[in-house]
Amino acid sequence: MILQTKFHGEIELAEKEIYVFESGIPGFLEEKQFCLLTLDDTPFFVLQSTEKKQIAFIVTNPFDVFRDYEVKLTDEVLSSLNIETELEVITFVILTIQDPFNETTANLQAPIIINSSKKTGKQFIMNASEYRTKHRLFEPPVEQGGK
Template identity: 35%
Template sequence: MKITTAYMGEVEIKPTQIIKFEHGLPGFEDEKEFVQLPLSEGSAYQVLQSLKTTELAFIITSPYAIIAGYNFEVEDSVIQALDIKNAKEVAVFVLVSLKDTLENSTVNMKAPIVLNIENQKAKQIILEEDYAIRHQLAVDKKEV
């Protein structure tokens, strides 16, 4: 199926690529279906594109590329909601807040997106752990 995206124009996706947020994202509760697209070949960043609203797309990345020891407990209710059977099914992403330069951009380490890669169910959670909502993004410009 073809979709129109905020950053890449029209792209072809498979229905199996659709990520489902049962309750949407905080602040975007009506946005329940997204697709994850690479920002560019070999990039550490992806686009989380809404299927409902073309203009709604978030830049996401792995928190482990930013904080090597990033770690948190996933509550049982999240494990059940996403039907997670083992840790190998889980991928974690954080939202990037783009500023005028990458050096000034931040990532939300406090509210990661947990994705079950087997069934494409996802949920953004808010952690009890002491991580920053606006963690400074320290990247080499060449990586993007």
């Protein structure tokens, strides 16, 4: 299929590259199908709607940035995504890109969970956690002492 994308222009996409989000993504409940596209030579990806060109989220693997990050999937999530083994699970977090880029934040409270073998996904909102929707991706520079 030919797909119009927000960041990559027109691309060709195979059906096997589509992830189904049965419940959509909060705020975009009508969007049920997405693909994952690499973003050049960066640790970032684009979660691109297959229906609407302008609906595309910049995402990253949270474990590469936040070493102590933990996601405990509920039985409901495991069941709804048909997850049978930990090896099937891919976790991403949605970024809010800022200008300047070092002000960019990650939504650690609501990771994107994907079952790589079944090609299903959902945003898992962890309401009872210490995580917030805006965690700084980069540590602010340490102020140097006075003169």
